[in-house]
Amino acid sequence: MTSAQIDVLLVAVVVAAACAIPGTFLVLRRMAMMSDAISHTVLLGIVLAFFVVADLGSPILIVGAALVGLLTVVLVEATSRTGLVREDTAIGLVFPALFSIAVILISSLAGDVHLDSDAVLLGEIAFAPFNRFAPFGVDLGPVAIWVMGAILLINLACTALFFKELKLATFDPALAAALGFSPALVHYGLMALVSITAVGAFDAVGSILVVALMVGPPAAAYLLTDRLPRMLGLSVLIGATSAAGGYWLARLLDANIAGAMATAVGIAFTLVLLLAPRRGLVAAARRRRRQRWTFARQMLLIHLATHEGTPTESDESHPDHMQRHMRWPADFSARVIQTATDRGLVVLEAEHLRLTPHGREAAKEAAVR
Amino acid sequence: MRIGLRTGGALAIQATDLTLAYQQQPVLWDVDLEVPQGVLMAIVGPNGAGKTTLLRAVLGLLQPAAGEVLVFGQPYADQRRRVAYVPQRGSVDWDFPTTALDIVTMGTYGGLGWVRRPGTSERTRAAAALAQVGMESYADRQISQLSGGQQQRIFLARALVQDADVYLMDEPFQGVDATTERAIVELLRALRADGKTVVAVHHDLQTVTEYFDEVTLLNVRRIAGGPVDRVFTEENLRRTYGGRVAGIGGRAVGNDLEPSS
DSSP, rough: OOOOHHHHHHHHHHHHHHHHHHHHOOOOOOOOHHHHHHHHHHHHHHHHHHHHHTTTTOOOHHHHHHHHHHHHHHHHHHHHSSSOOHHHHHHHOOOOOOOHHHHHHHOOOOTTSSOHHHHHHHHOOOGGGGOOOGGGGOOOOOOOHHHHHHHHHHHHHHHHHHHHHHHHHOOOOHHHHHHOOHHHHHHHHHHHHHHHHHHHHHHHHHHHHHHHHHHHHHHHHHHHSOOOHHHHHHHHHHHHHHHHHHHHHHHHHTTOOOHHHHHHHHHHHHHHHHHOTTTTTHHHHHHHHHHHHHHHHHHHHHHHHHHTSSTTTTHHHHHHHHHHTTTOOOOHHHHHHHHHHHHHHHEEETEEEOOOOHHHHHHHHHOOO | OOHHHHSSSSEEEEEHHHHHHTTTEEEEEEEEEEEEEEEEEEEOOOOTSSSHHHHHHHHHHOOOSSEEEETBBBOOHGGGGGGEEEEEEESTTTSOOOOOHHHGGGGGGHHHHHSSOOHHHHHHHHHHHHHHHHHGGGTBGGGGGGGGHHHHHHHHHHTTTTTSSEEEEEETTTTTOHHHHHHHHHHHHHHHHHTTTEEEEEOGGGGHHHHHHHEEEEEEEEEEEEEHHHHHHHHHHHHGGGOOOOOBTTTOOOOOGOOOO
């Protein structure tokens, strides 16, 4: 790999890690779509701040973007608080409005500046290595790594410091308020983190990938663990792996890097959805299948136990009877009897099924429940 | 005043002229609430009577349009540490990725303040509270794997760990099994024996006299309040529930006339 490629990979991994942290709390607070809104509306903040400072590299741009990010949240909440539209509708109303103002401002007033709407949606991470951070002529690597690295550190530090507050305000905001922790402060603090992360990431990877990296990895991690610290760690890991995998995919297909990374996040989530050990679709299907067999075997045992020692026992215990009585298909019935025999629960004696002592015990247990 | 005289000293909770509205619709109208120290009080009333709103107003979670709330004679903000809150079980997301012990540990957060993290002593206290509600063997259990009764118990344990003087509970008996209900009643009595005060929103009219000392009948306005034997009468219930409590004999009032929400 060339050093430029390593730079791109590094930026991608840092962006992914930075997005996964606030993203985890967004997903738990059922506010995933807020990341969509904020990652678009920060553009308005960038544009407005640019008109003030006239420098695309100024950190004031990040401040402006964070403020507009918070404004987005406030407007969405104010709109849904009217009780006339729901929150998801409010998001759909507010963010296109702010985003389109930004697009109009760019196209009509800032035509000669490097700010174009394509770069906004998909970013241009491939150019990240060319914008170097070189104070006093010493080359310290791409600016994007420094910006995103700083944002990652801020996210890590805030999450570490306020972990307990974030957890409490997310799980039970009423208790948080009653105990004197302002859930509103935590809420807007988190939204500020989302905003600065979005604006930092946005320059490198565009708003679509910001959404993918904030929502996809935490959603996948949620299926893999039921501990919050592990969910945070797994989100970062899945995000970073997807970013690296997406970069590899982009080189393989000679495709847009941000697009390939978003695809990689989608693939990672789909794999987890299918294969997660306990909550995955495959595991769930296998569990259902196993339960079906267990249940069928229990029905067989209980049936035999009920008729044991009664005058009709010889009719009721014939293997063919099971098919009719339980309405089982022939092969299914045969397999149930086979597995029950294999487990030493029943024995076939002279064309009739008999419970073993072990089987009698199992029937009693099953009937109690 | 009547109750204040009876116990002497400050009332555990005293709300006066509390009025609260959602979008111009009054939810509580000029409500007085007087809770003496060391009693178990039920708040009873039909759906939409403002019971939860009353608790949330006492806790400062809602801003009243008028009126004031005093806890041991002072505003709630100065008495936070003396009040514990048990919200309705359905008010939180039980799929949250954490354990029973961690939820109970949240009860210690108020004492820790901002930034400081719970340590060994907090976790030990939380474990003791879990044991108090008979849930010690579920400490590491993911909360979504607990039954409704068990979830209610860890909420109670979380309140116990706050070691408060007043416990505000929103329907602690909602959707719990008979065993848990008995366990909760014993817990409430133990709290009373320790001189603690409990105010609980309660739905089952049949058990009010058995479980509680005092009752406040609420339907947007306060209909009546005071010792159960004096206040929990057919006449007052009829005034609280409107004409819907027909043919109640004595204290046995079917809770079927008040489907729980």
